[in-house]
Amino acid sequence: MSELKVAVIGGGIAGLSAAYFLAKSGAEVEVFEQRYLLYGASGRNSGGLTVQFNDEELIKLALRSLDLYDELQSEVKFNFLLRKDGYLKIANKNDEAKLESEASLLKKFGVKIEILNQNEVKELVPDINTKAFDLAYYFSKGGTVFPWPVIWGLARGCKALGVKVYDYTPATVVVENGSVKGVQTLDGLHKADFVINAAGAWSNEVSKSAGVELDNKIFKENICVTESLRPYLDPYIFDVSNNAYLSQSMRGEIVGGVVGREIDQIDKKGELDPLIRYAKFATNLIPKLKGLSVLRQWVGVYDLGKNGKPVIGFTKVKGFVQLNGFGRHGMSLGLAAGEKVAEMVLKK
Amino acid sequence: MVKTEMGRLQEHPILEFKRGKEVTIYFNGKPIKAFEGETVAAALYAAGVRVFSRSFKWHRPRGFFCAIGKCSACMMEVDGIPNVRTCKVYVRDGMQVKTQSGMPEAENDVLSILDDVMDTVFPHGSHYLKFTTSKNARRFIVNQLRKFTGFGYPPKAVYQGKAGYEEIETEVLVIGGGPGGMSAAINAAKYGAKVLILDENPFLGGQLVKQTHRFFGSAKERAGTRGIKIAEILEGELRSFKNVDVRLETRAFGIYNGEVGAHQKGEVDKLLRIKAKKIIVATGAYERTLVFENNDLPGVYGAGGVQTLMNVYGIKPGNRGLIVGSGNVGLILTYQLMQAGVEVAAIVEALPTIGGYFVHAAKVSRLGVPIYTRHTILKALGKKCVEGAIIAKLDERWNPIPGTEKKFDCDFICVAVGLSPAHELLYQAGCEMKFIPELGGLVPLRTKYNETTVPGLYTAGDVDGIEEATAAIMEGRICGIHAAISLGYGGKEAEKELEEAVKELDEFRAGPFGQKVVVGIKKCLVEGVKV
Numbered sequence: 001m002s003e004l005k006v007a008v009i010g011g012g013i014a015g016l017s018a019a020y021f022l023a024k025s026g027a028e029v030e031v032f033e034q035r036y037l038l039y040g041a042s043g044r045n046s047g048g049l050t051v052q053f054n055d056e057e058l059i060k061l062a063l064r065s066l067d068l069y070d071e072l073q074s075e076v077k078f079n080f081l082l083r084k085d086g087y088l089k090i091a092n093k094n095d096e097a098k099l100e101s102e103a104s105l106l107k108k109f110g111v112k113i114e115i116l117n118q119n120e121v122k123e124l125v126p127d128i129n130t131k132a133f134d135l136a137y138y139f140s141k142g143g144t145v146f147p148w149p150v151i152w153g154l155a156r157g158c159k160a161l162g163v164k165v166y167d168y169t170p171a172t173v174v175v176e177n178g179s180v181k182g183v184q185t186l187d188g189l190h191k192a193d194f195v196i197n198a199a200g201a202w203s204n205e206v207s208k209s210a211g212v213e214l215d216n217k218i219f220k221e222n223i224c225v226t227e228s229l230r231p232y233l234d235p236y237i238f239d240v241s242n243n244a245y246l247s248q249s250m251r252g253e254i255v256g257g258v259v260g261r262e263i264d265q266i267d268k269k270g271e272l273d274p275l276i277r278y279a280k281f282a283t284n285l286i287p288k289l290k291g292l293s294v295l296r297q298w299v300g301v302y303d304l305g306k307n308g309k310p311v312i313g314f315t316k317v318k319g320f321v322q323l324n325g326f327g328r329h330g331m332s333l334g335l336a337a338g339e340k341v342a343e344m345v346l347k348k
Numbered sequence: 349m350v351k352t353e354m355g356r357l358q359e360h361p362i363l364e365f366k367r368g369k370e371v372t373i374y375f376n377g378k379p380i381k382a383f384e385g386e387t388v389a390a391a392l393y394a395a396g397v398r399v400f401s402r403s404f405k406w407h408r409p410r411g412f413f414c415a416i417g418k419c420s421a422c423m424m425e426v427d428g429i430p431n432v433r434t435c436k437v438y439v440r441d442g443m444q445v446k447t448q449s450g451m452p453e454a455e456n457d458v459l460s461i462l463d464d465v466m467d468t469v470f471p472h473g474s475h476y477l478k479f480t481t482s483k484n485a486r487r488f489i490v491n492q493l494r495k496f497t498g499f500g501y502p503p504k505a506v507y508q509g510k511a512g513y514e515e516i517e518t519e520v521l522v523i524g525g526g527p528g529g530m531s532a533a534i535n536a537a538k539y540g541a542k543v544l545i546l547d548e549n550p551f552l553g554g555q556l557v558k559q560t561h562r563f564f565g566s567a568k569e570r571a572g573t574r575g576i577k578i579a580e581i582l583e584g585e586l587r588s589f590k591n592v593d594v595r596l597e598t599r600a601f602g603i604y605n606g607e608v609g610a611h612q613k614g615e616v617d618k619l620l621r622i623k624a625k626k627i628i629v630a631t632g633a634y635e636r637t638l639v640f641e642n643n644d645l646p647g648v649y650g651a652g653g654v655q656t657l658m659n660v661y662g663i664k665p666g667n668r669g670l671i672v673g674s675g676n677v678g679l680i681l682t683y684q685l686m687q688a689g690v691e692v693a694a695i696v697e698a699l700p701t702i703g704g705y706f707v708h709a710a711k712v713s714r715l716g717v718p719i720y721t722r723h724t725i726l727k728a729l730g731k732k733c734v735e736g737a738i739i740a741k742l743d744e745r746w747n748p749i750p751g752t753e754k755k756f757d758c759d760f761i762c763v764a765v766g767l768s769p770a771h772e773l774l775y776q777a778g779c780e781m782k783f784i785p786e787l788g789g790l791v792p793l794r795t796k797y798n799e800t801t802v803p804g805l806y807t808a809g810d811v812d813g814i815e816e817a818t819a820a821i822m823e824g825r826i827c828g829i830h831a832a833i834s835l836g837y838g839g840k841e842a843e844k845e846l847e848e849a850v851k852e853l854d855e856f857r858a859g860p861f862g863q864k865v866v867v868g869i870k871k872c873l874v875e876g877v878k879v
Contacts, residue, residue: 070483077480081490127502149476227423227431228404230498250490252498269778272604276619291429291507297602 003028006345007183007192009171009206010034012042013147013330014323015198016154016165017338018345020072023161025346030164030190032171032183037151040200041330044300046223046247046255048236049332050087050142051111052102055309058329059109064336066141072335076160078153080145081250086235087142088116088124090133095240099137114138124235125286132285133239144236144247147331173197173210179318180210194345196321198338201266201301203311203324212315216303216325220267221260222274224297226289228252237285244281254289256282259328260302268299302327312337313344321345352689354381355394357662361687362574365662371441376453388434388445389415389422390661398646398733400424400434402449404499406466407459409732411646415656417548418634423499424448429507430500448500455732512616518544518593520831521608521624523600523773526554527817528809529630530582531824536626536831537589539838544622545592546610548599552586553579554632554809556817558655559680575817582821595620603627603777606804626804626831629774630824633767633788633810638672641727643763647734651677651764658688666760670737671695672725678764679708686715693756695719696739698746705861724748728761737761767814774811778802786868787813793874796850797830798823801874806831813872815865822853 004027008015011033019029037043049069051062073080091099103113114120116138118130124138155165171183173195182191197214199206207214229252236247246256258274258281275297283290305311305325310333314321323341326333351358357365368384375392382391389400393412400422401410410421417436425446426432434445450457470478475493479485520536522529525547533545551557559575573581586592597613598620608627612618635650637643647666651673654665669685671678674697682692695712700722702709713719722742729736741752768789775781779792780801791812792800799806806827809820829846832838838845857866 073486074481074483077477079476079478079480079486079489081476081493082486083490083494084487152476228497228499229430229502230500231494232498232502250494250497270602270604270776272602272607272609272621275602275609287506288503290511291503291509292431294601 004194004346005192006030006194006196007032007171007190008196008198009173009183010040010198010200010202010324011037011151011155011165011167012040012198012200013150013154013334014326014338015196016151016158017068017335018196018198018323018341019158019163019165019338020154020161021339021342022345023158023163025342027346028162029158030192031158031166032169032185033165033167034170034199034202036167037155037165038148040202041300041302042147042151042200042334044223044298045147045328045331046245046257047145047147047249047331048087048142048238048245048247049082049145050089050139050236050238051106051332052087052089052113052137052139052142053329054098054102054105056105057309058333059106059111061310061333061336061340062329063109063111064339065332065334068335068339069145072157073153076153076157078149078156080150080153082143082145083250084141084143086124087139088121088235088237089137089139089240090121090237091135091240093134096135098240099135103137111139114140125233125237127286127288129285129287133241138235142236144249145331146250150331173206173320175210175317175320178316180320192319194319194321194348196323196341196345198323200324200330201303203303203322207322210315210317210320212317212320214311214322214324215306216311217262217306218264218266218301218303219260219327220263220299220301221257221328222271222278222297222299223255223257224275224278224294225249225253225255226292226294229254229292233286239281239285242281244278246282246285253295254282254292263301266301268301270297270299302330310337312341352664355396355663357658357664357688360662363576363659363662367662371439373439373441373443373445375445376447382439384439386439386661388424388426388437388439388443390435390657390663391439392434392445393657394663397455399447399455400646401447402454402457402460403644404449406463407450407457408463408644409454409460409646410644411733412657413649413653414635415653425500428503428505430503509617510615512618514618514620516544516620516622518542518622518624519835520544520626520628520828521622522546522628522630523608524554524630524632524809524811525549525552525594525596526630526632526809526820527556527578527582528632528811528820528824529554529628530586531821532628532630532806532808532828532831533592533824534582534586534589535825535828536628537586537592539829539832539842540591541832541835541837543589543592544595544624545586546595546598546600548597550597552583552594552596555652558652558659559817578817600773603773603805625835626806628806628808628824628827628831629777629811630808630820631770631773631811633769633814635763636766636768637763638725638765640725642730643728645728645730645734646732647730647760648728649760649762651681651762654681654760654762655684658684664688664690666758667691668693668758669760669762670725670756670758671762671764673697673764673766674702674704674709674719674721675764675766676704676708678762679704679712681762681764682712682717683708683715686717692717693758694739696723696725697721698724698742725761726753729755734758734760767810769811769814771811774800774805774807777805779805782872784813784868784871786864787872791872793872795874797846798827799830804834813865813868819853819856819865822849822856825849826853
């Protein structure tokens with residue numbers, strides 16, 4: 001029997017993870033990235049890592065991903081600059097039920113979410129304004145990762161296993177008699193037994209080229225960074241009630257933004273409203289950030305499965321596999337989801 | 349000889365320095381005398397401070413450089429607030445200023461040893477590749493790396509500025525109050541448009557305020573007048589219009605779909621949201637630098653930094669300088685330095701001929717400054733600041749010829765090798781851009797009325813191609829009138845003036861010095877929609 005051939009569309013965290021695990025098991029894998037690595041949401045996010053989800057499937061993926069971060073860094077010999085300094089979800093009273101149900105669900109998986117009082121939060125983040133929230137749910141093993149080395153490291157691991165990673169190579173799916181034949185690029189047909197759609201915000205279009213209906217919602221999110229400070233902020237802070245977040249990068253910048261809004265068409269132009277909302281949120285939460293200058297602002301786009309969950313699995317077209325719809329949580333879920341899809345494909 | 353006192357020029361043949369009340373600021377705890385109206389960076393410079401910060405990774409010294417809030421080398425902690433650009437903040441009695449990088453402080457930084465060893469131990473990018481195989485090794489290295497990261501210390505105090513917010517609607521918004529911007533504002537306003545003009549500096553005039561020399565060009569465009577005087581004339585005219593709102597110390601940070609975000613400093617720190625029907629970007633240019641060994645040493649300046657220090661604050665940049673570049677800026681600066689009693693060791697020019705106008709070169713030669721054509725700077729000497737420089741002759745392939753090195757003693761080096769357009773806002777706004785060497789870099793495609801590919805967004809001055817202030821004023825006139833006409837003002841009279849203005853600019857550029865610009869503009873000219 002000839003070698004298993006897989007084409008992955010999308011060079012983000014999920015696509016590269018799937019490519020890596022498939023190649024590790026001996027498959028012949030090609031990755032097609034329409035622009036360059038880091039162009040999509042995997043290169044534009046703020047690197048928050050948590051398992052605090054309201055869904056068992058997501059929790060499983062997130063827990064497995066945290067382990068994979070450790071395993072993969074050793075395997076590909078690349079430091080992702082991961083800081084497990086905790087993930088803090090804060091909220092006002094109205095959102096108590098939401099946080100409670102996350103915490104109780106996680107208990108089933110043996111994961112402890114600490115409910116901190118305001119003094120305990122002050123210990124974690126001394127300059128925080130405790131009037132800015134009522135509740136604090138803390139996952140001490142969560143944290144912050146620098147997304148760029150994650151992608152660089154995965155790509156490096158892939159290449160070491162013989163995976164071909166093509167950048168600036170848009171690809172469409174070629175289907176014949178209800179099963180995939182491969183992908184079409186400008187330089188011709190690349191034959192494949194399986195095609196994995198890991199195209200993030202562009203997944204709907206890729207799916208359409210395979211003749212498979214996919215109705216992921218597309219979101220646009222603005223993030224910004226300030227000038228850098230010495231180590232100041234350890235945990236990643238997510239405000240559930242204000243839909244905003246901030247953390248400190250390894251370079252010392254305060255990175256943050258407000259949760260994105262749904263859009264009809266992909267565009268990556270920066271917006272003023274989210275920047276202002278974020279500035280209000282950040283300076284209210286940590287008043288000492290007031291004098292800091294914002295250095296850069298950018299936009300990332302991501303997709304979310306229409307029922308609010310990732311889309312992972314086979315489709316009506318034989319050999320066409322979905323691996324998309326992670327919403328804002330690609331960094332928390334993508335590694336494990338890639339591994340899962342690799343396993344599914346290998347079992348077929 | 350020009351008298352100096354406390355590092356400050358006391359008499360100047362052209363300029364008069366009005367200094368405010370004497371105050372005391374504290375630099376790393378040490379009292380330093382300064383005068384109201386001076387920026388912190390300028391006052392420190394006058395007091396002889398040369399190392400302002402240390403670089404992020406190698407802990408190399410960083411000093412006074414751009415003087416206009418762009419380069420971030422002068423960032424310090426001021427009254428507990430980190431990362432303050434000290435070249436943009438004015439002294440106040442009792443102000444506490446601290447360097448924020450270096451151990452224990454920037455001047456005497458024990459970590460400067462990293463400069464010698466870092467590359468051997470940690471070559472570029474190696475922090476991703478070393479200590480990767482075990483979880484504990486990675487955690488250790490991430491924790492260590494994190495200790496060395498960051499620039500300022502975490503803020504010790506809450507910023508005391510009051511926050512404000514203002515929504516403004518205007519017909520024409522002009523970003524940048526230099527010659528191009530002021531001219532655009534005047535010409536849009538004179539036909540009746542409601543105009544708002546912003547400038548990030550506390551004064552209007554842009555780079556004109558440093559130009560103590562007389563201008564060339566057509567008599568109509570104020571040839572024979574000194575730059576500083578032109579700024580005054582334009583400002584006077586601008587301020588005579590009731591329909592012009594001038595906001596200083598106001599920085600536009602983004603153009604978002606016809607709406608502009610800006611930050612206005614003052615007693616109340618204001619966020620401005622400006623809705624404008626027409627936007628004219630006149631943000632000017634940045635100075636270019638050159639690649640040579642130690643080019644980051646304090647004492648290596650751009651011409652603009654030196655001019656600001658000397659002509660705006662009346663502070664002596666040094667005792668003996670070396671000028672790199674013999675374009676007009678280099679030549680004029682040489683003359684200005686000598687006016688201020690500063691010795692100029694030499695002018696170095698890579699081209700076989702002097703770049704600037706003959707009159708300027710002749711003036712400099714009369715003063716006895718040697719000009720080394722076909723030479724380049726190889727290296728700046730010194731550990732914490734410039735103590736000398738080595739230059740060498742170039743062969744036909746622009747390589748230094750061994751054995752031709754010359755050493756100069758100097759305490760500063762001024763790099764005057766041209767400008768690049770400050771194009772960020774245009775790029776961010778979505779204008780179609782093109783790299784055009786003749787115009788100095790990345791510039792927007794535009795119509796002959798200087799409207800970019802984003803409808804209603806215009807440019808004037810160096811931001812759309814490096815020329816002189818005269819051309820900037822003419823471009824400002826063209827796009828100002830065009831903006832007014834498109835808003836329905838001015839009628840036939842304005843249309844007539846517009847065509848005249850276009851013709852005049854074409855004629856101005858038809859001269860021998862405009863050839864390069866004409867070639868460049870052809871490459872980025874697009875057909876516009878007729879008004």
